[in-house]
Amino acid sequence: xxxxxxxxxxxxxxxxxxxxxxxxxxxxxxxxxxxxxxxxxxxxxxxxxxxxxxxxxxxxxxxxxxxxxxxxxxxxxxxxx
Numbered sequence: 001x002x003x004x005x006x007x008x009x010x011x012x013x014x015x016x017x018x019x020x021x022x023x024x025x026x027x028x029x030x031x032x033x034x035x036x037x038x039x040x041x042x043x044x045x046x047x048x049x050x051x052x053x054x055x056x057x058x059x060x061x062x063x064x065x066x067x068x069x070x071x072x073x074x075x076x077x078x079x080x081x
Contacts, residue, residue, distance in 0.1 A: 052060065
């Protein structure tokens with residue numbers, strides 16, 4: 001049998017590293033991190049897709065539009081041509 005419980009041992013190890021084990025501190029931090037990641041994802045995708053027009057691939061735009069038509073709902077993929 002261990003001289004102290006596992007919870008107390010882990011709390012002591014985390015305390016040595018300077019990390020707080022309090023849920024009141026870590027939960028808002030994780031929520032903020034996921035919030036910032038979600039809102040950073042869309043500008044990153046926009047930034048990464050912007051140079052696609054400069055790639056020398058024949059018919060790239062048409063293939064992307066066909067892919068979007070297959071993936072998107074019917075109302076969103078209406079063609080104006």
